[in-house]
Amino acid sequence: VKGGAKIAGRTLEFHGKVEGSTDLAGQEVILSGTFLGDVLVSTTTLIIQDNTVINGALLLKGEPRLVVSERAKIAGGITNEESQLANRFKDWQKRLSWLTSSFLALPLLLGLGLALFSPDRLPASAKMIKTRMWSMLGIGLGIILLFPILGALMMVTVVGIPVGVYLLATWPMVILFGATIGAYLVGDLLFKRIRPAMGGQWYLRMLRMITGGIILFAIGFVPMVGLLPVAIVTILGAGSVAYIRWRQGSVYYFK
Template sequence: MLSLHTTISKMRIGMLLVCLSFCLSISPAYSASSQLQTSEAGNTYISGSDLVIATPVAADLFAAGGRVSVEREVGADAAVAGGSVTIRAPVRQDLRAAGGHVDIEGNTDGELVAAGGNVRVGEAAVVAGSAWLAGGDVTVAGKIGKGVRIYAGNIAISGEIDGDAHLYGQQIKLLPGAIIRGGLFYASPNELIRDPSAQVLGALTHEPTPPEWSKEHGPRTMSWFHPFFVLSMLAAGMLLYVLFPAAALGPQRAIRQYPLRSLLLGLALVFTIPPVAILFMVTVIGLPIGFALLLLYPLSLMLGYLATAFLIGRQVATAAKQPEPASLKRYALFLLLALIVLSIAAAIPFLGGIVMIAAVVLGLGGWAVWIQTTYHGARAAHE
């Protein structure tokens, strides 16, 4: 049963991360100004490097940027993504949030789904529906009305939960003031830390801990492999930039210009190349093509990962107000920072594999779009 919940959770995390990558890619890469659009239905779409939602939103809100703060009421659903996300105002329906740091201070009248490096439901926050939270560190100090499911490295509960709590993490703490009015179901390789004043009114069930969570084979942690991998990717990325600068920069620009097309093409390529190669290999004529596709497949995955790393590095440089074009040393520095960010994200329990997949998919799609647009442009110029 736990494996099924874990599979479902990974799918939902993947969707959040893909949405986050999509939103970040459409935010302005070279300007601190924001872009605002309002549909006929009253929905608001806004992106920028530093966003403050200071006026009420009548219907749905879709916001993405480096830092996003929602200060006024959202009349319907809200989907927010950014490096730092703060929700201080009420959301009258469901709230979806993803980012490096997610802080929920306002009320949510529907469900809450949030994922990030750090996720916090503040003391003043009241979630009327259920909550689904995932990240490196997750803290619940407010009130959740219809149960919660949390997947994280460290989980701390000091608020109130009406309904069952399903907690899966490395370290789980029930702090003073914690009240769970339903059952507590948890899985962890470590003992539950429970303050004497913490209340669990329902059943307390310690679910079997998956073998991969054991201390010998725990969730992804930083090890000797990660520095080697980061340095290898850095060397490959800089070699690509020096020898083929257009190929190093083109895919990241394609992702920013055509994020949805990049995402769809990336998904198609990642999951269709292996079966297509096998189909070629079952025929005598297509055997060389099949072998070639299988040999090139790992290279394509690496190039996809590098494309996303270049994009993140460019976003970091923009946030640091570095001009473009940058020097070779600056490109190396920001690429290194991006690779470190991806490696740290890959070490987060439950999120790591999805982060890697999302990075490869988006980057590979960027390559496909760049090649496609370059080909059509050259063909149009020739004609």
């Protein structure tokens, strides 16, 4: 067979040569011959006879009963197709977890700087989120979703280019500060529950920031689910950043 082959039947016995990939399906499949590409088999019983040569991989759907002659040659090995897809999905999950956790490294450094050099901003922002949580969530979600869209639309018109540049440049900074405040919020909530009377000295603010950052960093490694709490606290923090910017410092009344 020149090119690929797709064959299905109740009992399938194939002898010959296929130059491309092969896709076989049947209750029982018997193979012999030469296959230059991958061989995908969906069956309950697979028998590979003497002198069978598969230059590609043998991909199995499900977990069939497998009988392979010692004189058969499978260059690409035998792989369960579902396992291969599952491994790819797991690799994607790991990359997403690393990306989520790495995203928190810069906010942690920024938060330590704010805790040391801008002592009122983090605790005041955290308190504002706790008192106006739904408002901050709505503002933050609106900014994160709308800023890039509005910025791109503004860039289309000559008059709107400065506004578009401002929105697109501000957007990542809002997310960065949002993640920073969100990490501090997590640490603050934890320490408020453990020790409500804990003070607000600079080293305690740094401790809250480090604790919250570590918690979110660890949560970020939880496949799929870990992204949700990180996103929520980042949105809350972004909302507080926008509110601070709009009110020009009135946030500090929330000490």
